[in-house]
Amino acid sequence: MFDEKDMILEAKHVTRRFPASGGRELTACQDINLKFYRGKTLGLIGESGCGKSTFMRFLVRLDVPTEGEILFKGKDLTKLKGEELRQTRQYIQMVFQDPSGSFNPKMKIRDIICEPLLNFGRIKPSEKDVVARKFLEAVELPGDFADRYPHNMSGGQRQRIAIARAIALEPELIIMDEATCALDVSVQKTIIELVCRLQKEKKIAIGFIAHDLGLIQAFAHQIAVMYLGTIVEILPGEDVDKAQHPYTKALLSAVFDMNMDFTKKIESIDSEIPSPLDVPSGCPFQTRCDHCMERCRQERPALTEIKPGHEVACHIFGREE
Ligand SMILES: Nc1ncnc2c1ncn2[C@@H]1O[C@H](COP(=O)(O)OP(=O)(O)O)[C@@H](O)[C@H]1O
Ligand SMILES: [Mg+2]
Structure with missing residues (x-):
């Protein structure tokens, strides 16, 4: 969907596990593959605790993944050290909440x-x-x-x-981690207008973390939906209404409250989100999905392209339907 020659950063098979109490492991990000393009915004959306900040922190080297590569202009950011790391850091900036x-x-x-x-x-x-x-x-x-x-x-x-x-x-890439969510809705809008103008003028790639799909769909060129550490759907911002993953659809049905609080239960999903310490094998969304099949309990669905620029990780769209 985007011109591959405009791709400036690519995350490949990025996984981050944190040690947790009792010798357990918490998987905050699992096998994430995302691409960032010059002059385009990637909106990363999902409930609180799903791993959004953990992932974006790798891009500015505040943390390194347990596995995987972050390729920026052909160099693996996870391996850079010393002066080369310092120099590279100029080109990827972060704005916090x-x-x-x-x-x-x-x-x-x-x-x-x-x-x-x-x-x-x-x-x-x-x-x-x-x-x-x-x-x-x-x-x-x-x-x-x-x-x-x-x-x-x-x-x-x-x-x-x-x-x-x-x-x-x-910078070539700016990461904004919930950078507008503490502001009034009207102020939020003016900041986003500013960011969009600067992006157009300077051809900056933007990674924008949000928990409000309604806000992000207005300006993100691609949207990645994250659930329990995995990307379950990637789609063009303008096609959000064509979302196919049952989780994205549930988010959409809750979107129209501008200040939706993702720490609370989503009305349209019955049960609570499982703990990242206890991610089910098979599809991570199985415990909350109305369409759960036997296969969903056994096998984790891979992201599958259903249209150019639109990928869904759901067995309903699996190749062996
Ligand atoms: N340094 C850390 N040590 C242990 N667990 C962490 C650490 N950072 C994040 N986590 C856990 O990883 C999960 C994802 O967190 P985070 O990326 O902050 O989510 P989000 O930004 O989507 O709200 C959470 O369960 C969080 O508690
Ligand atoms: Mg966060």
Whole structure:
């Protein structure tokens, strides 16, 4: 569906297991395969605890998977070290839900925006004022905000600063982990409009974690639906209404509440999500699926392409139907 020559990052067979109490293992991500494309947004969606942040953290090397490769421009990010890792990190930036945690409260906005540029020797200290103003304008904030401290700003303005800082290094990929979900719906919308504009201008690839399918379908070019550590469906953002996996369909039927709380039970699914310590063999969704067959209890369904750009991991769409 996308031009393969625009692919900038590919996750291949990525699995992450965490040691848990009693000698057990928690599988947060299992055999994930995803591709990120220049100028396109991949929306990663799923209930709280399904492994979204664990996966995205690999892309910025805050963690490494237990198995698998993360190929960025042909290099495996999981194996990079030292100066090569430091240099590569410039090109993949992350924006978190609460930017305050990553800002030094004693630093002025000018220094917050310019810090990564100075660290990589991209600007001289004497250029800070001009550069900070340029990036403040890029995120539609007044240039004189350069003299403020983060606590003198609203949540939406702080998130714009986080975006300014992220784009300053001219990254090829920006990961946004629930970056707008703490904001009011109207502010959320303006931040997403900003991100979409910057993406178009700079051809940035974006990985956008959300728990609100309604929000993400408006702008994501591809959507990956995650359930208990596995990707159960990948489809073009514009085709969300054509989703086929029973889990995605359940999410869709719950979508119209803009502030849906995924920590609560989804109304249209009867039972609770199993623990990631106790993932059933066979299809991970079997315990909550109305269509569960014997085969679903035995065999884990692989992602199968049903249309270009649309893959579903469900035995209903298996090859041996
Ligand atoms: N460092 C860790 N050690 C142990 N378990 C972890 C760690 N990080 C995440 N987990 C577990 O992995 C699962 C997925 O977590 P996470 O990726 O944060 O989910 P999401 O971002 O989708 O809400 C959860 O069960 C979580 O408790
Ligand atoms: Mg998370």
